[in-house]
Amino acid sequence: MKDRQTTAAAGQGPAGSTPANSRNTGPGRLLIAVYAVFAISASARAGYQILTKFSEAPLAYLLSAFAALVYVVATVSLAKAGSTWFKVSVAAVLVELVGVLVVGALSVFDPVAFPHETVWSLFGRGYAFIPLLLPILGLVWLYRRRPGAKAAAA
Template structure:
């Protein structure tokens, strides 16, 4: 799919909704990560580093989805899903490593589980709108 066709797919309908939700999550995660980094990073560096990573992933995924860069979108959304699953499970099993929550802790419970559901929806949408042939 060309970049122009990819942009057209995200400029209307459900594609626009996905880009909008990713944008909100990118903004929220970036704000959280910036606050944690500047005010209390030494309290829990591991989970706060994961929040920074999540923010970067959301920003790149938003950009990739909005501009039709499907390979980058697929990579970042897939990484996001793996990150949410790994961090979510780790935060439940290794509570000593997570004295404070990250964006992906407890499978994104602090964000209404949107971090868990959104990459599944994003991957479904990328699959559904792929160009076959």
């Protein structure tokens, strides 16, 4: 009984395993918070743009809405425990990275297609390039916190 209490107090399961979700601890909490801020801001921006000026730049505004959805999924999946949520996190962050790179490149090489900026336009220039840096940091964090990472290191 005492052994079980000691491991539980240390944040580990009964068998001395790692915590159920080590992704939302330490720097992971900051990462989740930044994703949450982007989820809220991108959702608000996309909602406003679609409701008030959709006809001006439908592609840009739909991409903003898609980016918002990706940020919401990334935020939720990073905060949840389990291997399924880990896989969802990896997929969401990879989609974000591809989106930033593709939309960023298209907005540089075909600016006519993007008369209004999206979150990912010009690689996130309007957001201090955080949309470009965030998925890279997210993938590094996920790699370090992948299921079985501590077992492989031992």
